[in-house]
Amino acid sequence: MRDCRLVSRKFDIKNSFKIDIAKEHGAYKTLDKAYALKPLEIVEIIKESNLRGKGGGGASAGDKWALMPQESDKPSFLAVNCDESEPGTFKDRQIISKDPHLLIEGILITCHAIKAKHAYIYIRGEYKQYQDILQTAIDEAYSDGLLRECDITIHRGAGAYICGEKSALLESMEGKRGHPRLKPKQKEPEWFFDNPTLVNNVETIASVPFIVQNGAQAYRDFGTEQSPGTLLFAMSGHVQNPGVYEAEFGTSMMEYINHFGDGVKNGKKLKAVIPGGVSCGVLTADECENLTLDYEALRSIGSSLGTGGMILMDEDTDMVEALKNILEFYHEESCGQCTPCREGTGWSDKIVAKILAKKGTKEDIDKLFDLADVMNGKTICVFAPSVSVVIVSFITKFRDEFEAIL
Amino acid sequence: MSEMIEIIVDGESYTAEEGSRLIDLLIQEKIKVPYFCYHESLGADGNCRMCMVGIKGQKRPQIACDTFITKDMFVDTKNDTIQKVQTDILELELINHPVDCPVCDQAGECSLQDFYMDYGLHNSKITISEKVKHNKALDLGSNVMLDQERCVLCARCTRFTDKITHTHELGIIGRGDDAKVSTMPGRKLDNAYAMNVVDLCPVGALTSKDFRFSQRVWFLKTAESICHGCSKGCNIYIDHNKLKYKDDVIYRFRPRRNDDVNGFFMCDDGRLSYKELQVNRQENILYKNEELTEDEAIKEFKNKIDKYANNTTIIVDANLYTEEIEAILEFAIEIDAQLISPLKIYEDEDFKDDMLKSSQRAANYQTIKRLNIANSTSTKSDLIINFNHPSEINANEKISFLTHKSDSLELIFPIAAFSESSGTLVSEDGITGKCQKAIDKNNPAPTIIEWLKKVRA
Secondary structure, rough: OOOOOOOOOOOOOOOOOOOHHHOOOOOOOOHHHHHOOOOOHHHHHHHHHHHOOOOOOOHHHHHHHHHOOOOOOEEEEEEEEOOOOOOOOOHHHHHHHOHHHHHHHHHHHHHHHEEEEEEEEEHHHEEEHHHHHHHHHHHHHHHHHOOOOOOOEEEEEOHHHHHHHHHHHHHHHHHOOOOOOOOOOOOOOOOEEEEEEEEEEEHHHHHHHHHHHHHHHHOOOOOOOOOOEEEEEEEOOOOOOEEEEEEEOEEEEEHHHHHOOOOOOOHHHHEEEOOOOOOOOOHHHHHOOOOOEEEEHHHHHHOOOOOEEEEEEEOOOHHHHHHHHHHHHHHHHOOOOOOOHHHHHHHHHHHHHHHOOOOOOOOHHHHHHHHHHHOOOOOOHHHHHHHHHHHHHHHHHHHHHHOOOO | OOEEEEEEEEEEEEEEEEEHHHHHHHHHOOOOOOOOOOOOOEOOOOOOOEEEEEOOOOOOOEEEHHHHHOOEEEEEOOOOHHHHHHHOOOOOOOOHHOOOHHHHHOOOHHHHHHHHHHHOOOOOOOOOOOOOOOOEEEEEEEEEEEEEOHHHHHHHHHHHHHHHHHOOEEEEEEOOHHHEEOOOOOOOOOOOOOOHHHHOOOOOOEOOOOOOOOOOOOEEEEEEEEOOOOOOOOEEEEEEEOOOOEEEEEEEEEEEOOOOOOOOOOOOOHEEEEHHHHHOEEOEEEOOEEEOOOOHHHHHHHHHHHHHOOEEEEEEEEOOOOHHHHHHHHHHOOOOOEEEEEOOHHHHOOOOOOOOOOOEEOHHHHHHHHOOEEEOOOOOOOEEEEOOOOOOOOOOOEEEEOOOOOOOOOEEOOOOHHHHOOOEOOOOOOEEEEEEEOOOOOOOOOOHHHHHHHOOO
């Protein structure tokens, strides 16, 4: 496997979160080049690189940047999404704690490209210790005179999963309840207090310096045609060596698991993998066999790449328990705005609890499919559809385990 | 104004403004579509997901409240997929609903009940019995009671305090099926329009402390009227009922939509002003605190008119119906009396706000002005005939036609209140409105027009 550490290059350097050490290793070197370019030229480079949003959706970052007005009476803003609440995902915290200056550099370039004078980093409340590291780095950057053109403010969330959804994030930043907004009918930027705003994930922004420094083609040299570049894939669960390891898109999943993770924990057999945070459909070990890690491959088998945070489950895993665990999370975290999600997450959680208590019937399983159907595509955001995918994938692929305890 | 275009709903053609909300057209054309969260005054929130319709070219059902009408739009509100979605989502609304309709005040005017009859009649697949428990009786303040369990979280009430009154007392706390409406920490629902949330609430979550447990709504009879609390002229419904062996009683006022006057709302003062119509009423004909028969009283009236010919002033209340004021004017000309209506006494700057409350608290003062009735506060006449005006102008002798009791020892004729007769009012903005007769008392007092007929006979 070739070394493709574009974002995680400084992760192994001791004290790389300090500005002096980061600078020694090339931090902020791209700024001169970026400031010499016109904003639209940077947007063009990002478009050409086909950088895809690394927060889970995988939409084209360049297209999103291009929606930001270059001429406007209103101020533009950048909101960096560091809510990272998807279970199984812990890559952004590596960036902000190991190489925060890479993120700041990315923010400065992005703000230059979209003509924003103020960037907010929306960080999940639980990340207090990482927030402190990031804040220190921002303070260092201020002292160093790097933030003359642009301010960076950290906004701490209060711990709601849904605030990772971009419009809920902005609602939360505006001081309101983190409820996703109705989607606009045409393509337009997001709005923060009615001002055009770009929302991007931490890793997306942290990928920007490499692309601007080395050009779009250098980025496209990694990964596949449609999923170019790299991602901070991660492993947790029943894996020998869990953690975050950067790899290029298109890497074989099993090779990745064996190479970085040293295989399944305690030499057991792999039973299933949730590929990119719990909101992606579960995969059986067979499905993982010849799978590559890119958006297209995962989509083609009815799951999704998500954030690339893989959760491994060994042969001893009780899949009903596993589904219950995930549904409990959704039950707790549904924002409660749309009826199908608010009531559907609770109801499905209770049904699985009933099945686990060995009181379930065949009708309960049918009802779970029914509920998955009501939750799919009938809500404001993609929370409920994700729950729907999870339920359907668990029950279809491991139906015997559910039926065994009816 | 955008272009008017043609769209097809369920095979029928309709004309609508391009870019307007589809749900507005459906409501206007009375095409049945269930919804909780949408309200014309509050806009779309898109949370209840009930108003799903099929749009040709769209893979999935869309909510009508967040669909904007475009050219060549084909809408289907009734196909099997849509019906299944509506039934399924309704079932979700019901899973944690207490279904305590027998003790719920909203029963009979509840959207959840109505939609259940329209979309929900099926064998329920709910196999779990445990429901999420919340508070059943929270006093939010301003006469509003909250039952969190009945709530469908449509957020109409919170949006009302955010967008209409801008007082922000209400919010939703908790997530998922634990979400519930609540007042903000340390606050009470406290604004002059608070009780409108009771009307806005599509279910029995918010009920009026003033009305709850007093009547089943299906027994109530309704008349259209206009609030007499000030000169704004808020259109209202008077809900009343006459129980066996009892008198006809008003149980509540509710705002009646009129986009030119009050929109959907009314103030709480106006809403509760119905109470004044049922207490301390003048019921008998009195002369020096003694009851008189009608004939005796009319004789006494005529004697006084004759005695004080050319020496009489008539004072008229600016809350009376136009028809009554005109009849009094005619009578004044006939007996050559001076006619006045002091308006100063109705002015109340403290009452005024920038929504629906006017400082001029006389419902029909525009008619007084139109008829050039003098705004004088004094008179030299020795006889005063007062038609329910609140001012205390004294003279040698006084005849009063009153709805409510007074300390006066003079000749007093009881008259019908506005709810007991019909008539016309002109609001401060010059908008004419009609009031229906709502109340039919067991011993009705004659209206002013009826009395004038009697005394002239």
